Amino acid sequence: MHKLAIFLLIIFVSLNINAQEKIVKPEKDSLKTQVIDSSKVKTLDGTIKALYKVISGEKGEERNWELFKYLFKPGAKLIPSGKDNEGIYKVRYMSPNDYIQSSNDWLVENGFFEKEIHRTENTFGNITSVFSSYESFKSESDEKPFMRGINSIQLLNDGKRWWIINIYWTQETSENPIPKKYLGKN
Numbered sequence: 001m002h003k004l005a006i007f008l009l010i011i012f013v014s015l016n017i018n019a020q021e022k023i024v025k026p027e028k029d030s031l032k033t034q035v036i037d038s039s040k041v042k043t044l045d046g047t048i049k050a051l052y053k054v055i056s057g058e059k060g061e062e063r064n065w066e067l068f069k070y071l072f073k074p075g076a077k078l079i080p081s082g083k084d085n086e087g088i089y090k091v092r093y094m095s096p097n098d099y100i101q102s103s104n105d106w107l108v109e110n111g112f113f114e115k116e117i118h119r120t121e122n123t124f125g126n127i128t129s130v131f132s133s134y135e136s137f138k139s140e141s142d143e144k145p146f147m148r149g150i151n152s153i154q155l156l157n158d159g160k161r162w163w164i165i166n167i168y169w170t171q172e173t174s175e176n177p178i179p180k181k182y183l184g185k186n
Contacts, residue, residue, distance in 0.1 A: 041070070044128055047071060048119070048130065050067065052114055054067050055112065056115075057108075057111065057112065059108070059138070061108065062108060063104065068096060069096045072163065073163035073164065077094065078094045078096065078167050079092065081170045083173075112136065113137040113139065113142075114135070115137070116132050117133050117134060117135050117184065118182055118183055118184035119131070128154075130154075130155065131151075134150070136149075148171070150172075150182060151168075151169040152167070153167050153168075154168075
């Protein structure tokens with residue numbers, strides 16, 4: 001009888017977890033909770049759109065960092081690249097938490113919208129590599145971007161959802177303009 005009760009409990013918990021469409025996570029140091037819509041990561045397109053949306057917001061607007069972290073597979077890296085003061089290209093490796101710590105205040109104090117302007121995808125089996133060209137604005141109402149660049153995003157589909165494995169990016173410069181093939185119709 002005891003084994004039957006444990007078996008039924010395991011089945012009930014498994015079915016209940018699989019049936020959930022939304023995941024609720026408590027905010028750190030807060031009584032508030034954030035609802036994360038797991039359908040955002042069911043498709044590659046939804047995952048990329050969620051990435052751009054979650055880092056974007058007007059001046060003074062907090063970001064949903066729980067959703068941001070939910071997009072990334074544990075161990076994932078964010079890797080900005082650019083020239084140092086000596087003109088040598090360098091990279092910096094950050095975890096999603098490192099990115100939040102280094103970027104949150106600036107994003108909220110200044111406002112920031114990153115909009116995808118073109119995308120190329122290469123898929124083999126369960127892995128996809130995306131070149132996502134972007135424009136950055138201080139406000140959604142701005143007409144001219146203050147920066148452009150390309151995000152190289154590597155993703156994994158584990159059979160249930162899409163995970164971001166890495167985002168590796170560089171900004172456009174006068175020496176390094178975005179090639180026309182990565183600008184689409186713009």
